[in-house]
Amino acid sequence: MDKQNVKLGNAKFGSAAQIRSTRGLPSVFPREMGPNTLSYLQQVVESGLASDMVTRFEKVLAEAHGRQYCMLTPGCTNALFALFAGLEFKPGDEIIVSPIADYGDLAGLLFHNYIPVFCDTEPGTGLISAETIEPCITERTRAILAVNFFGLPCDYDPIMALARKHNLVVIEDVCQSILSTYKGRLAGTLADVAVFSFDSEKTMGADMGGAILTDDQELYDRIVNRSIARGAVNYPGFGRKHVYQGLALRAPQCTAATCLGNWEILPRQVEARMRSAAMLNDKIRSIPGVQVYEVPADRTHTYWMYGFSVEPSQLSCTADQLADELLEAGIPCGMGKYYVLPAGVPFLAEKVAQGVYPFNVPTASRAVNYDADEIVPNAVAFMNRWIRWMWTEKYSDQDVELMASIIEEVCSRHRIEEDEQ
Template identity: 30%
Template sequence: MSTLAINGGEPIRTKSFPTWPTLDPADIEAFENIYNSRRWGVGGTKVPEFAQQFAEFQGANFGVCVNSGTTALYIALKAAGVCPGDEVITTPYTFQATVVAILMTHAVPVFVDTAPDSFLIDVSKIEDAITEKTKAILPVHIAGYPSDLDTLVEISNKHNIKIIEDCAQAHGGEWRGKGVGSWGHFGCFSFQSSKNLCAGEGGIILMNDRELYERTWALHNCGRTPPDAEFDNIEPFGANFRMTEWQAALLLSRLTRLEEETNLRHMNMRWLDGWFGEIPGIKVTPIDPRATRCGSHGYKALFNSEEFEGISRKVFLDAMRAEGIPIGYWYTTPMYRSSFLKSNLFGQDLDYSDVHCPETEKICQSGLALSQNVLMGSEEDMEDIIKAAIKIRRNVGELLSE
């Protein structure tokens, strides 16, 4: 008789994991207040209030709210002075928006491989990729795991190159106790529906420098100066990339819960690391001890087929799902293999056929991922994930083809 659920055995669980986004009556009240205020857009108080509170939450001096994470990256690149033909160093293991934002400025993305097993840019390889055209470095704190910000800041200072942190997946993440997004010249976050702090759509750019703040403000708001401007119209040019009061009100309400939710996800992530690390064939992502809190927009690990009696990642994932665990993987293609880099709508025709990043290519094939809502589960929920993996490991013989 078969034990594994995929072969007809009893599954480890049939109940679902927490759903996202969570609902709270306080959010509805926030909406009603906006409705009754008749100030739904520019001139309202919620957008500036949220910008200030979120900047404080992540440890930055200023925040400029925009309509998406992609916009946040685009505006930050422009405020950093990135021009057509400049080069921007980034990671090939990311969501396409990171790369599309660079293309939107007509600059050229330069890909630096990820560090072994880490899913994050290998900071030891960045200096080799710097040329006289390099204008910015765009690290991505993927799944909320903070990149090595100490080294990034050091490189930035040494070469006078701007750092734009892509924090779209890293709300609440901290490096040496200080929020991600407050280390580089700019920190860009997304509030799209799946994100750990969400309002359907939206984004924010954080920064510490007043001059960069005023430039960013103008770029997102038709060239206007911010109400608290200290400089004379630093950037007289921009367009409408503004956030609405509805979004800001919802974000303010949800921000009150982010600290607790981030701690829960981080705790569950570390707990899963401890247990997965004991299972031959599953490798946990090394976490730098300076990454004091992970934004945990999901959980990541690596599957090693050879150490799992030769079964493929697909077979393992199918067996886990049959046990009731919604596990999958994220990116399967390194960004430099994206078809949109060749003859895209911004008129570029970029050829990356000679680019190979072996570590990224490896993780694209072997990565495992749980989404952030799963990390909002209870201790018992986490135990079920581990129980399912152990059950499959013990009964792997059932999955081996004759």
């Protein structure tokens, strides 16, 4: 795209980024707040900021997932930054990353001078697998960052087996998939360490927030020192000395209070999301040109977003055109091509081309290719056909009926009859 001919604006997030339905479908905002949220906030105020609401929520989240250690952060990008501060890799070491993800998955590793390597997804799934990861492993690979796409976990058992074979750390990005399951186990318990998001638009939205869960005490201690204590330790007779170039990523008490309040209503909300999404799947599955996302039998999908793929051979329009017409008709949907990270972060290719540290060889062992069409064709193909929108527990049966009727009506305008195919 020619930047000189296009007016560029800053990206929007949270409620400011929400698309409103022209047919009265409920929006994600305003969010339902747990009935105890105001009480928890009041406790923060009445204590004169002396309440330890952060530790209280950390304990709740860790115990719910059977994890030993939890650290709450101001946001999910902060959580990943803190995690990569605690992982003692070297500049130029490689992290294999899901190609369909958010920039927050890259920010922390890039600031610590690690190099992202994007593996492809399995066709038609948006999810990485052991089979797509393995060709990307080199002698410089140190970790795998697996993203649970829009609410659905990856197939973790083979990924963990592959990681153990190569002595790699596996990071589970649960930001979109809180309370989803894999073989009966909760997302957030499936890998060595997990990161969460409680940003306002997420399945469990707070005012902001992120978290790290792990059972590795040494890793946890390093994360806390480098991202809470700013890399400082106390020396007798002197005081604190900063032995690491750390940051202060302490979560606010009010963030913890809203997290705690909304955690208490999350199971009911997730159940409602899953029920209405399953209902819409059933209603649109037979529409020509629409391919619903089939959830594997060993997993549950908690639907941070809902989406379906377009089968272009059955429609006389592109996926982009269909999305535009669905939006005009009342479904607050759109394409999400920017989720293909190699295409969405062009500065990476620029750094490689210019040999900017740590992409210079050495420090890097090789020049990494960030051409999305070449390295992750399955991910590109998937997102070029994927129409999605923010899902909400507010959807009623009548809302689902309306969405199904809109999809049927719009698709019928472009249906190609069998004798035309």
